[in-house]
Amino acid sequence: MPGYQPSLQVNNPGSDTLARGFTLYKDNCSMCHAADLRGELSAPGVPVRDLTRFKKYKFGSTDQAIYRSIVYGIPKTAMGNFQSSLKPQQVWDIINYMKSKRTD
Numbered sequence: 044m045p046g047y048q049p050s051l052q053v054n055n056p057g058s059d060t061l062a063r064g065f066t067l068y069k070d071n072c073s074m075c076h077a078a079d080l081r082g083e084l085s086a087p088g089v090p091v092r093d094l095t096r097f098k099k100y101k102f103g104s105t106d107q108a109i110y111r112s113i114v115y116g117i118p119k120t121a122m123g124n125f126q127s128s129l130k131p132q133q134v135w136d137i138i139n140y141m142k143s144k145r146t147d
């Protein structure tokens with residue numbers, strides 16, 4: 044089949060970034076945003092929204108906006124910043140994982 048051999052040389056980066064993102068999310072985010080991203084909190088009374096609903100994001104849901112929310116945090120809320128604890132690649136892995144769970 045035309046293109047079959049060359050196609051074997053390229054890799055879809057998707058599954059790796061999602062697998063890494065899943066683990067990073069579980070370790071760094073799920074305690075507040077819940078394993079399913081829907082924000083059933085272990086810390087009661089903290090207003091966390093459903094992160095599967097991108098259209099409801101208060102601080103934007105473009106790649107850059109989510110990156111900003113994670114790396115710099117949201118001042119005066121429980122959402123701290125991950126500037127020193129996550130590398131840029133790790134932040135992108137988490138963002139790709141979040142996008143894979145998007146419902147709107």
Ligand code: HEC
Pocket residue numbers: 068071072073074075076089090091092099100101102103109112113117120121122123125137
């Ligand atoms: C200590 C609890 C806590 C942890 C840990 C935490 N968050 Fe948050 N996060 C919050 C809270 C609370 C808000 C909502 C702030 C507000 O608007 O009141 C929030 C908001 C956000 C937003 C903005 C949503 C919007 O409406 O724009 C994003 C994106 C987000 N968090 C992603 C993450 C990711 C990814 C991680 C892990 C790297 C993480 N958070 C870790 C508590 C947390």
